[in-house]
Amino acid sequence: MPEPLGKMFLYTSVLMAGTCPLFYYLVQKGFARTSFYQMALEQLHSHPEALEALGTPLHVHYLQLPSKHNFVDITVAWLKIPVSGSKSEGHVYTRSTRVAPFQRWQLQEVVLELKDGQKIPLFMVSEKNGDIVNE
Template sequence: MSEPLGKMLLLSGAMIAGVVPLVYYGIQKAFSRTSYYQLAVEQLRSHPEALEALGSPLNVHHLELTDRHNFVDIADAKLKIPVSGSKSGGHLYVYSSREGPFRRWHLQEVFLELSDGQQIPVFKLGKESGSEFEKE
């Protein structure tokens, strides 16, 4: 009786070990497809000073899902996206909001913090109109 139980436990453990990475990968993919994530990465890719500091090619890495800086609710999203290049690495900090569920996300602020502590402002919501974006 213990042999079938042992095989069942071994098989269950193997299935769980295979499912957990798939779920983690699925969550990573879901984050990378969100508009606030994509908009922030687009801002970084079009910011010459940030690209120069990082070096090419630019690599955008997976979020650390357990990092307390990564937070999303109905109206606000805050992300800390690991990035690197040939010269340096760091994190792209993203602050985004929306007026309610099913509404469009709008970037509020995006800045790059390099591993040496230097911060490069990449994007900040325009102050005059409150709805237009401007690069810094």
């Protein structure tokens, strides 16, 4: 015997209400496992000036997925990673590239921008000759 339309709508709504947050969580975890995300955070954790500006303990927050600053395709990845510490908060902006699909990602630039507007370059590749400029 067919279910009343109202019951079917209710069941579908409950199913979607549970599935959407789960999907969002899984996408966030997927980003956190990518090499370009991990390499950017390694640069942050190894930069004394950035750690001093943010304060400890350092917290990395979920990406704002709909943000125009978060973009990944086959050969380029730009991310805006929200971070905070006991002294301040801000965003780590990162740009990574790769020559072709299934090749390794190469960091091009990692910059910490604090909420007061101060920018701390964490990692940069020179555009002229491809040398790493670590400040």
